[in-house]
Amino acid sequence: MYSVCVRDHFMIAHSLNGETFGPAQQLHGATYVVDVEFRRLQLDPDGLVVDIGLASNALREVLAPLNYRNLDAAPEFEGRNTTTEFLAKVVFDRIAVSIRTGRLGSSATGLASLCVTLHESHLAWASFEAELSDR
Amino acid sequence: MYSVCVRDHFMIAHSLNGETFGPAQQLHGATYVVDVEFRRLQLDPDGLVVDIGLASNALREVLAPLNYRNLDAAPEFEGRNTTTEFLAKVVFDRIAVSIRTGRLGSSATGLASLCVTLHESHLAWASFEAELSDR
Amino acid sequence: MYSVCVRDHFMIAHSLNGETFGPAQQLHGATYVVDVEFRRLQLDPDGLVVDIGLASNALREVLAPLNYRNLDAAPEFEGRNTTTEFLAKVVFDRIAVSIRTGRLGSSATGLASLCVTLHESHLAWASFEAELSDR
Amino acid sequence: MYSVCVRDHFMIAHSLNGETFGPAQQLHGATYVVDVEFRRLQLDPDGLVVDIGLASNALREVLAPLNYRNLDAAPEFEGRNTTTEFLAKVVFDRIAVSIRTGRLGSSATGLASLCVTLHESHLAWASFEAELSDR
């Protein structure tokens, strides 16, 4: 299996609901450094897993509507806890859409799976990974 | 698959038996920076893989009896080489006990697998990963 | 010159006032990974710049009232832009108070200067450094 | 599953063919920081996945003929794009040969799989991983 990973980041405010979260129930925020790993079994004709330039652009586009936001005010997350692991899945789903809609180029249809990791500090991070089953 | 990872460290003295180890047969030591990755297929009702606060506390509790120790004098490791990979398994087993005994909360029973990584320098690290099969 | 540095972090929400800040004028947030470097010309009788345990505790105490906060609602920052460089100075001033009030032990009176760095992402950080002139 | 990872690096010049590569079609270069992860199901009699000293030496030997080279002039890569993911496979294949020819010691025959990662910057990296099926 081959993989390629690109990194970017976004900065948000949010609060988390439930006693489990202790002081994180207050409005606070985070910088998320995001790694998206693209995987495929064979390289494409250019010798690539994915075009890193297109992958970086797609990641920036996916993060732009999240960046500099208060997620508590985002209608699409209403009633949800925007935990790091939940947001990893959000980024995963949006990158998967970018692939299906051709933003990563035609050969990206050969991608087998993705893993999205959000680093919330030097001490903690979360991931979501899955096959791109409906490609 | 979702995952969450937390980091901590411990500092020990030890020596390693066998010609393979060359100068590491002498009494020396190491700082191990420890990453514990918790994995599960579905998030719990709070939107979590595991409560990061409880996970960090559990890791600190697991590392405390190892920290600031000479492992050559630890009865539980008598006759064993406390290599980095061996210690990764030790930490794995103790975190697995923490999960079973409820130290990570009731929803931690939904965890599927763990991966424990010990970084011994900027150039080398070792891991043990397995399913939490008897959960 | 000797120095010792300890690391911790805090997570906040805030917004920044002024056209310069573009989208960062919206309510968003950040994880700040904080490094505090303590400097002195001679080691103390224990062979230390500062007791790392006390220094780490002092840093945690200084960050606690900032952590999990919306800085826009903090009376002490009213009318101020809580930029990364501004917050580096805030942490500096509070650590300097910790030193003067003995939280870092009696030998910490021998400290010559401090440098506080706040990392806001993998791409940007800010510092404030100064002598501890009025110690 | 146990794993051990060692790190080294090499520095090369190359150019990449195809419109996809934009300005990277020009002769340029890269530092590749290389991580090789060795995996096995059971530790060997010394308590090891692999002898880190032998593994580090084997990696240095594998990278030596690539280091300080213009890959465009390397006969073995003629007609191929030496992308990061392609080079990860090249390093994988050569480490696999090192294992088969005994450079990592006799117990290395128990290795199950390898993962080779090449970091090309702080923002992008690529891997190749596979079982050591013909061992």
Next chain:
Amino acid sequence: MYSVCVRDHFMIAHSLNGETFGPAQQLHGATYVVDVEFRRLQLDPDGLVVDIGLASNALREVLAPLNYRNLDAAPEFEGRNTTTEFLAKVVFDRIAVSIRTGRLGSSATGLASLCVTLHESHLAWASFEAELSDR
């Protein structure tokens, strides 16, 4: 003293002249991860050392004509060894020009000094720092 640092990178081919350089006399290449630290005694009216957005843009502009180049073919470096420390000075001088010509905004005239660091691997880096004396 306050400082703000931003990070970017560029990838080049080159060779180095002189027996001192051993195998680096051959055409090879490097990824340089670049940190530019801007320093000033007082924050500007917005509470800033420098506008991070403008600083990042200025750094990208400075690196663009170096990126994806064979420095051996660059007329401006003819007869010079493009060592890491030499290139740190090149980037320093060009950022200094960006400041003087207003690319970092009008308040950047208050900057006191710069430090430019080029990381060539996980094991080695070089810097050039100086006051912005002729500002």
Next chain:
Amino acid sequence: MYSVCVRDHFMIAHSLNGETFGPAQQLHGATYVVDVEFRRLQLDPDGLVVDIGLASNALREVLAPLNYRNLDAAPEFEGRNTTTEFLAKVVFDRIAVSIRTGRLGSSATGLASLCVTLHESHLAWASFEAELSDR
């Protein structure tokens, strides 16, 4: 001012004397990742601060007699606490000798100062820096 920095590491056992040290009074150990920064005002005729190859070799030679040692049994440290900051000074002094005795080449006589940093974990490090006054 120009600088060049090289990185290596060593692994030791030791204990620390004095109530201040709490559990670190027990025999334990550490991995120290060592950065040595060499500084000079002008580059040498090759365009260098120092030959990185010679500097890396000199650092390895300086660390070899410390590596894989129990520092409590080292006669040269008898009666001293081998704290991280103390060891930073030890490495500094030995590198300074390497410079004076020509191990870093003849142009190394132009070096102005050194800074040696020992990282003991991902959370703490210590440095010693000084001019090379008797050069």
